[in-house]
Amino acid sequence: MILPALAEAESPFWRPIKYSLFPPLGLATLAAYLASDDVIDLQDQHVEELNLNDSPDLVIIQVYITNAYRAYAIADHYRKKGSYVILGGLHVTSLPEEAAVHADSIFLGPGEETFPRFLKDLKSGKPLKRYSSSVRTLDKIPLIRRDLIKRNLYLVPNSIVVTRGCPHHCNFCYKDAFFEGGKTFYTQLVDDALAEIDRLPGRHLYFLDDHLLGNVKFASELFEGMKGMNRVFQSAATVDSILRGDLIDKAAKAGLRSLFVGFETFSPENLRQGNKKQNLQRDYSLAVNRLHDLGIMINGSFVFGLDDDD
Ligand code: SF4
Numbered sequence: 001m002i003l004p005a006l007a008e009a010e011s012p013f014w015r016p017i018k019y020s021l022f023p024p025l026g027l028a029t030l031a032a033y034l035a036s037d038d039v040i041d042l043q044d045q046h047v048e049e050l051n052l053n054d055s056p057d058l059v060i061i062q063v064y065i066t067n068a069y070r071a072y073a074i075a076d077h078y079r080k081k082g083s084y085v086i087l088g089g090l091h092v093t094s095l096p097e098e099a100a101v102h103a104d105s106i107f108l109g110p111g112e113e114t115f116p117r118f119l120k121d122l123k124s125g126k127p128l129k130r131y132s133s134s135v136r137t138l139d140k141i142p143l144i145r146r147d148l149i150k151r152n153l154y155l156v157p158n159s160i161v162v163t164r165g166c167p168h169h170c171n172f173c174y175k176d177a178f179f180e181g182g183k184t185f186y187t188q189l190v191d192d193a194l195a196e197i198d199r200l201p202g203r204h205l206y207f208l209d210d211h212l213l214g215n216v217k218f219a220s221e222l223f224e225g226m227k228g229m230n231r232v233f234q235s236a237a238t239v240d241s242i243l244r245g246d247l248i249d250k251a252a253k254a255g256l257r258s259l260f261v262g263f264e265t266f267s268p269e270n271l272r273q274g275n276k277k278q279n280l281q282r283d284y285s286l287a288v289n290r291l292h293d294l295g296i297m298i299n300g301s302f303v304f305g306l307d308d309d310d
Contacts, residue, residue, distance in 0.1 A: 005045035006066040019046040023149040032142035047153035063091040075102040109133030136183040162193035166210040190221040205233035213241035223254035236260035252294040260299040269308040
């Protein structure tokens with residue numbers, strides 16, 4: 001299993017810290033579907049030199065737009081050696097025809113349903129060229145193979161994802177394109193999420209969910225369950241979810257100390273054009289003050305160069 005990096009990740013002229021933040025949770029999630037006696041080598045070029053001298057039966061490569069050039073070269077290399085190569089991820093979902101040239105099978109959208117289906121097909125000798133995800137659920141997914149992650153190489157080894165997607169539809173976001181063809185927002189069972197948190201050592205957690213507060217019932221129960229776990233965590237949420245009800249208070253009590261917030265722009269016209277309806281007519285200063293009163297740091301996201309910027 002390989003996560004290639006863009007050239008900057010290896011260059012001394014760029015900040016290496018930026019590229020060694022999070023382990024490849026997506027690949028470790030897929031690894032959980034492989035048999036317990038399969039020999040798995042999970043390599044992440046962001047933090048280690050790739051070893052491409054092996055000859056595995058199956059090669060799984062995650063492709064982003066920034067690593068696509070390298071991902072395709074690695075895919076071609078292994079196909080020449082006779083390995084079965086599969087490609088998936090955001091870039092493959094965006095440009096399947098381009099990716100298909102370099103793969104035996106490609107995967108569009110999330111892989112929780114399609115990857116185990118592919119493994120069955122591969123076993124029976126009839127794998128498809130293309131797998132498109134339509135069934136979306138995180139119920140009963142196997143435990144993520146965190147044992148494959150070289151924790152010491154990452155700044156934030158305790159990253160975790162307990163939902164997929166987001167309930168909103170901002171038109172500059174990856175989300176609707178990646179989740180096309182099925183549900184675009186769904187969550188783990190609360191008990192499964194709490195059990196996954198429990199498995200992580202130390203105190204600090206980093207939720208990589210697009211919008212941890214996106215499902216009020218799920219988030220309330222999650223935060224309730226986290227009370228007393230003595231964790232502190234970072235997450236992401238929208239301006240409206242910070243202002244609405246008392247979910248943000250519950251999050252703070254559960255240990256939320258830092259929040260990524262998509263403010264994007266102060267221009268209502270830009271928000272309208274970006275379909276960021278959830279930010280329209282929301283008082284940003286109120287949201288900021290509410291977070292600061294709760295002792296939560298803000299990691300604000302802004303977009304420059306939108307059509308209404310002068
Ligand atoms: S709120 Fe954030 S994650 Fe959700 S669609 Fe908008 S930009 Fe994407």
